[in-house]
Amino acid sequence: MSNTYERLQKVISQSGVTSRRKAEKLIQEGKVKVNGKTVTELGTKVSSDDTIEVEGIELVKEPKVYYMLYKPRGVISSVSDDKDRKVVMDFFPELEERIYPIGRLDYDTSGILLLTNDGDFANLVMHPKYGVEKVYVAKIKGIPSKMDLARLRKGVKDKGDLLKAINYRILSTDKKKDTMILEITLCEGKNRHVRRMMEQLGFPVIKLKRERYGMLNLDGLRVGEHRKLTPKEVKQLRNLASQNVEE
Structure with missing residues (x-):
């Protein structure tokens, strides 16, 4: 797995040394070095393996937590x-x-x-x-049919996105309250994924909780x-x- 690269000024500001705007100014003034070489281009990207100096002082790398x-x-x-x-x-x-x-x-x-x-x-x-599964438990309004639920795996379209689950399981059904509790497994997470998916099927989410991550x-x-x-x-x-x- 290769390192994630980020803009130099962002890395400097995240280190707490100064603001991003001031970091950009320091770069343009030639006061920043990456691996011993002076850098003046604002578009420069660096990884966690790079050594960065600001006005002669090396940025301290935080321990990973x-x-x-x-x-x-x-x-x-x-x-x-x-x-x-x-x-x-x-x-x-x-x-x-x-x-x-x-x-x-x-x-x-x-x-x-x-x-x-x-x-x-x-x-x-x-x-x-990378397919790391996320498991949600959703309380929904209405009781979908088997055909409705089958669409979860096939996917439904909403605002240009194909929203689908890789698996689902019915946990309980309350016919009196017209609700169902579903366990839904995703390996991706688009914005409001579960809620939008269920709304497209006609069964809005009342309550949602992510119970498992990997x-x-x-x-x-x-x-x-x-x-x-x-x-x-x-x-x-x-x-x-x-x-x-x-x-």
Whole structure:
């Protein structure tokens, strides 16, 4: 797996040395070196293997960290929000490393959300080509037929996207309340994927939770709690993604 490349000014600003705008100015002024060579092009991209110096001081590379959060409903899957709404980073007030969410969970969706500062790892477990499964439990309005549910695997179109599941399972049906609880497995995650897919079928989602990410589940966590992934879990996720590519 090759390194993920990012713009030099972004890497500098994320390190906490200065703002992105100031980083761009420092680059143009010839005050930034990459692997010992002065760089003045703003389009320059670097990887985690590159050594970066700003005004003669080498950027300190943060240790790679990996977290799992039991995201509550009513929280934005972002580092910050211009509308001052609650974001997932509010659950990590003491953390020194600059982590960010791997993908997103909708504002009204709860469940597993992974966060890291490792771009390679994030790409590996998030990109659909690596096939890491995400399992959701959805409470829907209405009771779809077998024919309706079969369309989940075939896929439905919405706003130019083909939205489909790789598997589904009926967990319960309540004819009195006209609702069904479905387990839906995806290996990709387009924006509001499950909700849009079910809306196209005519069965809107009432409540949605992501219960599994690869081999990870929410056991031992309460809503709003988080924990570090173990080295074994990180390795298992990497191996799972690599294995899916090979297959």
